Amino acid sequence: MRHKEFWIALGVGALAGGVAALLLAPQTGAVTRKKLRRGVEDLGESLEDAADYLKDQAEKLGKEAQKLIEVSRDRFDDVVDSATGVMKSANKAAKAVTKLV
Numbered sequence: 001m002r003h004k005e006f007w008i009a010l011g012v013g014a015l016a017g018g019v020a021a022l023l024l025a026p027q028t029g030a031v032t033r034k035k036l037r038r039g040v041e042d043l044g045e046s047l048e049d050a051a052d053y054l055k056d057q058a059e060k061l062g063k064e065a066q067k068l069i070e071v072s073r074d075r076f077d078d079v080v081d082s083a084t085g086v087m088k089s090a091n092k093a094a095k096a097v098t099k100l101v
Contacts, residue, residue, distance in 0.1 A: 025032050 022032060027035075
């Protein structure tokens with residue numbers, strides 16, 4: 001079964017289960033509605049907490065990524081400087097060799 005079909009089947013099954021639970025609930029409608037309302041409020045709070053946590057984690061990861069980029073840039077600059085020094089030395093050596101020949 002493909003992912004899309006799975007999620008559709010899961011949604012339909014959850015909806016059917018929810019309707020059956022409401023119809024067969026042992027308490028009155030008012031009590032059931034009160035429990036549902038409380039559950040939705042709790043879910044909303046949990047989602048807000050999860051969103052805050054994810055936002056904090058994204059900020060931390062962004063800062064860490066920025067630090068890694070800066071360190072990598074510094075290392076790259078060091079390598080370029082070293083390579084430039086080696087090239088200058090090689091050019092001097094080549095000129096010295098050509099003078100000897």
